[in-house]
Amino acid sequence: MSTSLINTAVKPFKATAYHDGQFVDITDETLRGHWSVIVFYPADFTFVCPTELGDLAEHYEQFKKLGAEIYSVSTDTHFAHKAWHDTSDTIRKIRYPMVGDPTGALTRNFGVMIEDEGLALRGSFVVNPEGIIKLCEIHDNGIGRDASEMLRKLKAAQYVATHPGEVCPAKWREGDQTLAPSLDLVGRI
Secondary structure, three states: OOOOOOOOEOOOOEEEEEEOOEEEEEEHHHHOOOEEEEEEOOOOOOOHHHHHHHHHHHHHHHHHHOOEEEEEEEOOOHHHHHHHHHHOHHHHOOOOOEEEOOOOHHHHHOOOEEOOOOEEOEEEEEEOOOOEEEEEEEEOOOOOOOHHHHHHHHHHHHHHHHOOOOEOOOOOOOOOOOEOOOHHHOOOO
16 A cells, blocks of 8 residues: 555445345445444454454444444355354354455555455455545554444544544553643653
């Protein structure tokens, strides 16, 4: 990726997801009006992926309480997502949309496509209610993510959005002190 996606609008897309026992259309417009956490992963029926998606499922209610929807995305079809959901005890716990991206268009829009494999890197994105990307983190596929850390980052993004002039320092947790960047802080931290 040659340019950062931070503070850019999600590019237009249309995809089909498996969600709540149905196939549903998901578009860039679907992401508007609420916070979105978009989690790309390489493929269904693999090894690290179900541990991550299961971890997100265990934290799903906490994300929902913050007004956020989770969207997991791989280059599999929505049919494969349903089959995986029906056959895996871990994946069966998922209540968030599992988006199919068999053409790779959405995966390319977010800059996480491994072209020679047709698979996604482990990309995590937080999108604000206006459809603007506020967080972008991309991992090698051997490195799993932690849903509680994603939840912390979502809370920080929401805090900064509602508290102009304040920023969240390293390891910030909800209720911790924030910083107000100013000339007085330069060289004192």
